Amino acid sequence: MERNKLCVMKILSVLTTVLVMLKTSYSWQTDVQANLHLQFSDLQGVQVYQGESGNAPHYKLIQVEKDSLLLGARNKMYNISMATLEENVLERIEWEPREFDKKVCETKMKTKEECQNHIRVIGKKPSGELYVCGTNAFKPKCRTYVKSEEMTYVMKGEEKGIGHCAFDPNHNSTYVFSDGKLFSATVSDFSERDPLIFSTDYGHNILRTEQHDSKWLNDPNFVSSFDIKDKIYFFFRETAVEHINCGKTVFSRVARVCKNDRGGQIMMKNIWTSFLKARLNCSIPGEYPYYLDEIQSTSEMGQGNYMSTDRSDNRTDMFYAVFRTPENSIQGSAVCAFKLSDIEKTFKGKFKGQESTYHNWLPVSHPKPDRNPHPSTCVNDSYQISEPMLNFIKSHTLMDEAVPSAGGSPIIALPTFKGRMTQIAVDWQVHAGDGRYYDVIFVGTDNGRVIKVINKGLGSKVENVVVEDIQVFPEEFVVTGLKIYRANGKEKLIVVSKEKVISVPLHQCEHQDSCSSCVRLQDPYCSWVDDKCAASDRGIQSIRSGKNPACGPEEIKGASAQEVRSSSESSLSVAETAIAIVVSIVVSSILSFLAGYWVRSCRSEPQENQLTNEEIYGSLQKNHNKLKDNEPRYVNHAQLERNNSQKQLNLIVTNIQKGSNLPNGSALQKPVLNIPVPDKTYV
Numbered sequence: 001m002e003r004n005k006l007c008v009m010k011i012l013s014v015l016t017t018v019l020v021m022l023k024t025s026y027s028w029q030t031d032v033q034a035n036l037h038l039q040f041s042d043l044q045g046v047q048v049y050q051g052e053s054g055n056a057p058h059y060k061l062i063q064v065e066k067d068s069l070l071l072g073a074r075n076k077m078y079n080i081s082m083a084t085l086e087e088n089v090l091e092r093i094e095w096e097p098r099e100f101d102k103k104v105c106e107t108k109m110k111t112k113e114e115c116q117n118h119i120r121v122i123g124k125k126p127s128g129e130l131y132v133c134g135t136n137a138f139k140p141k142c143r144t145y146v147k148s149e150e151m152t153y154v155m156k157g158e159e160k161g162i163g164h165c166a167f168d169p170n171h172n173s174t175y176v177f178s179d180g181k182l183f184s185a186t187v188s189d190f191s192e193r194d195p196l197i198f199s200t201d202y203g204h205n206i207l208r209t210e211q212h213d214s215k216w217l218n219d220p221n222f223v224s225s226f227d228i229k230d231k232i233y234f235f236f237r238e239t240a241v242e243h244i245n246c247g248k249t250v251f252s253r254v255a256r257v258c259k260n261d262r263g264g265q266i267m268m269k270n271i272w273t274s275f276l277k278a279r280l281n282c283s284i285p286g287e288y289p290y291y292l293d294e295i296q297s298t299s300e301m302g303q304g305n306y307m308s309t310d311r312s313d314n315r316t317d318m319f320y321a322v323f324r325t326p327e328n329s330i331q332g333s334a335v336c337a338f339k340l341s342d343i344e345k346t347f348k349g350k351f352k353g354q355e356s357t358y359h360n361w362l363p364v365s366h367p368k369p370d371r372n373p374h375p376s377t378c379v380n381d382s383y384q385i386s387e388p389m390l391n392f393i394k395s396h397t398l399m400d401e402a403v404p405s406a407g408g409s410p411i412i413a414l415p416t417f418k419g420r421m422t423q424i425a426v427d428w429q430v431h432a433g434d435g436r437y438y439d440v441i442f443v444g445t446d447n448g449r450v451i452k453v454i455n456k457g458l459g460s461k462v463e464n465v466v467v468e469d470i471q472v473f474p475e476e477f478v479v480t481g482l483k484i485y486r487a488n489g490k491e492k493l494i495v496v497s498k499e500k501v502i503s504v505p506l507h508q509c510e511h512q513d514s515c516s517s518c519v520r521l522q523d524p525y526c527s528w529v530d531d532k533c534a535a536s537d538r539g540i541q542s543i544r545s546g547k548n549p550a551c552g553p554e555e556i557k558g559a560s561a562q563e564v565r566s567s568s569e570s571s572l573s574v575a576e577t578a579i580a581i582v583v584s585i586v587v588s589s590i591l592s593f594l595a596g597y598w599v600r601s602c603r604s605e606p607q608e609n610q611l612t613n614e615e616i617y618g619s620l621q622k623n624h625n626k627l628k629d630n631e632p633r634y635v636n637h638a639q640l641e642r643n644n645s646q647k648q649l650n651l652i653v654t655n656i657q658k659g660s661n662l663p664n665g666s667a668l669q670k671p672v673l674n675i676p677v678p679d680k681t682y683v
Contacts, residue, residue, distance in 0.1 A: 444479025
């Protein structure tokens, strides 16, 4: 009977898991479909940067300078006009590692492709000179270039690039040039065991995070960085040290340092005294929120509003970011919005601290607030910070509260089989034909697509609309960069992958040939004006409903090729259908088994209750196994089970009595030791 109960419990556990998965899959918005689906061949006004023939150039969007796009690549830097997507060949920089460095790199088990010089840092010094850093066959170096009379770049000097640039071209790193300094977040060694946030003024003044201290940085992947007022903000994901006692997991972070930080005068010399970090919370709400813990990319900081508004001044400093779930979880990705004011508020709160490795992480207030300013404030001179306060800062870098996402939920969340999101760009506060303002979000995926999303919600509730889904690249290409360009009457979205650079229009208004189809697109760029669907905010539109009575009766015309494609793709995909069928079969099988077991239990229970004591304890059952001649043909199973139970009970009681002298015969309780996790070993 106990065995049957155990089986039922396992079945109920499986059923609960299936129901949770079904509920979670609903939260992933698998029913969200784009209003317009397009292939690359359907697009008009597309520009393509041809580049060079041969192997993949490994393009990476590094910097935007006026109307130029600076692309880092393998052994080259390209200067591309954003208006025409043509290269300014005069400003190309070619920089290949020495053959000796390549051979040494290959002896360290790196590929020929990795043992090239991948440009990863480009910026301007206060003097106007161009500063360029590359991986240089896993031996980072930086060069200074000046322009010659022929308007070409000529190398002026070269220096080591450790701390400025990554060793591995695939490593995630970020940097900012500000106030005559380079602020970078990368690693300082070949094995990537020493991550750091680093600052240099190209002289002798160097600052960095504490070395080999997991409370500062714990195996981070840096994503982006912002220069805001008197601070530099860094965004990254890392192994959460505060969660290590409950299992290894990754959290997304925002960290900040003060630009005028000089480190401590004696204690914490050349170490940040203003480094603080906090968790970014992007999760699907519910009784038990589902967290998307791994940040992938961010938009630029801009003036926007995550919800639609009818006031042009109803906006704030904010950014959007792409998040993913871990590899061993329900696969998916999402976009969340964050306000700068919420980040600043979090950094002014309590800290998260641990008294020792045997204690939990708990909220901690900074010491003597009447004498010491809160560490979130940038002091005029970090040399004047007292040693007790420096001790506190060194051991309390993590804030207690997490930064909440605007609206409390993702703007959009999609499952893996729709492609995982990689990059994001935002066109802030676009004025639509319905008189409202919208942040238009462009998201790149790892299968070559670009998705355009808006939040049409009027209040705090998120109600997203996927306006477009465009297959820009072949499915095997990953979108690694997005940039919106608007100047001289031109507007476009520049899409970058390792293999290609393409620009596509920000909207596809001309694809709609009727008023109703134009309004149904729900695109803030488009409205029906002058008997055509055009990029205008003066015409007929209704983003909220996708319908407007001013269009008149629905046209019964043949749909365009794009409308037919959109309609056909609005049905369930093959992957969704397969998943639905499998889940249905599993749920049906479990429910059928439970129903059968319940019916059997109902039928057998009365019969068992009607048995007399003589039948229970004295019934004989024929043994059908082959027996020897001297063995009995019948066995009293009831008596055997009763004897075995009595022996087991006596054995348990005896063991308890022998094992301890505790009162009430209770078993000895062994203390549970909290064994600290050993620190990492760095080579």
